[in-house]
Amino acid sequence: MSDDNWLAANCQDLLYVPASTRRQAAVNLGARAADEGLTLRELVTGLLDATTAHWNATPVASTDTAVAVHSRAETLLDTARVLLTDAVDGYTRQNRAELDRHDNERATFVNDLLTGRADPGGLAERAHRYGIRLSATHTVLIARAAGLTSGITHRIDAVLASRFGEGNTLTTLRDGDLVCISAGGLRGIAAELAHLLLTELGTGNWQIAVGRTQPGVHGLATSLDEARQTLDYAVRLGFSTPVLNAADLLVFPVLLRDRDAITDLVTTVLGPLTTARGGAAPYLETLTVLFDNQGNHTATARQMHLSVRAITYRLDRIRDLTGYHPGEATQRFTLQTAVLGARLLGWPP
Template structure:
């Protein structure tokens, strides 16, 4: 937009000059002072000058153009405050040079011009900020989509390693290094996972630094990726689990969380492998109804081995524990006794205390297991088979669920 008239500029020789010349000077001065691109002013200054001289309100298309400039400012990384400062700076600079202000002795003219300028300024700032916010929301949605896609591919172990390494750079991850992945899963239905992730990110960055650290959410859990320590990696993993659990307990009003740190592995596939360890640790902990709030994947390796070959574990449970179903009290009571006995370190008195029964009841049930199955807890070779079968039964949720017919 250009002014279709000649304007007399204060300080000039008094002759008419092209309308755009003095506006260009004002725009350049404001942009320099605010350190913002002069192009973001667009046709705003001619529109403002028109309002001061003729009292003309801007057309809708002119305000739409300012809204688009607000979007452009956001896309170029100029903050909303910076864009507003640019428009305000340009406005007062233009006001000082307006002939109607600098040379008029009529207060009413000055008042009318000021009112017209302020109304246009109000309209322009409103649409400018609206356009800026609209673009920022769109940019944030786009960034969130890219982040979510990257996290999914990273944790899945995308086959295109070179591309994955390139995509990791904006997130500060060096996939040539080793990383731990820890998962935090809420044990209460009303836990706010997004809020927890935000709080955890502050603590993790403060504790481990902002490089090679990523905090996200996936499948209703908080995912934390941190670099492995160069020394004492086991201690670092334990530290990560304790840090996360302590913070979650602090910020979530007593709601319960279970944290599972995976071991550290190198490379892009290492992140996916550590994530899978942590995920399986959570699943196993839930299946076994473990009381621990922090479960380490390395402590559950034997359970992972059992779970990997489902066909073999189904056969083991069926052959070793299947006969327990012939008990009048059912298999569940005897299975619970076996689990308590093994968890108590093969001490019948401790198992009785945990089960809230007498020691005699425990020894009777163990004898009944031996009678039905032919496996005795007092024989080392048979005890191992019984213990492995009991763990397998818990992983398969047997006898609550029937064993798979064709695993």
């Protein structure tokens, strides 16, 4: 029996089900329609068509009054309304349950893929289902934002799949972050993801980190770690750029690789600032903004809502206390590295 014939027959039968079990029967009908892959529009149309057919099959006797006909029509419409509500409820619930199951399977697969703890043979079989070739290169992108939901993730996943092709992207929620695995070499994936997040969440509420393209299963885990560390660095360093590339921030893992050395650099170069009136914070902020503006005093003053003279005074004060001045080419790199190290370490406490 075709989908149309199956639905039509069951919708017509529903109107003859005893009133005591009719509502549950409608819920079951909606759930089955979802399982059969019918659209909600097809379910609603089927119930309305069945109601029309039921009315047309009920002859009006010559003895029926207008009031009786009206009452019978009103009863049928009330019944159809209740059945329609319950059938749609059953359809929606079944669809949500199927979606949740699909989400759980996808999240489990991505977790196994990125941690490498699953059986390689089984992982390869599951990867094939999602269009992922474990021997190929992939890039992992992470989007972090307040308000990410499964609904937003579904919409983004659908658009990315449509834009870049089925099997070239896989998007899911993982630990509250949106994780997107993309085939290596896809151009524009970060920009498209940023556009979708902008549409869903507005400006200033999200940030994307892009790991480097890596080969194989272990490369996926590496790319994920790079993207996640990049977002962590962004928080610690106060970077607000919407899209960050791990390849652009490789200096920070290097800095932290020898924590004792960077701590020694920070305390040696910047330590004297703690003796200044008001502490080190205003001077660190001045240096940070100055380096962000490529040493431009006017832009720094404008961003900090200070006069250029005030900026110059602070820089001279830094030189007096530390012996370093960002205007000196030989000292600029040491001073900037120390400032970055201070931000990474959260110094001073």
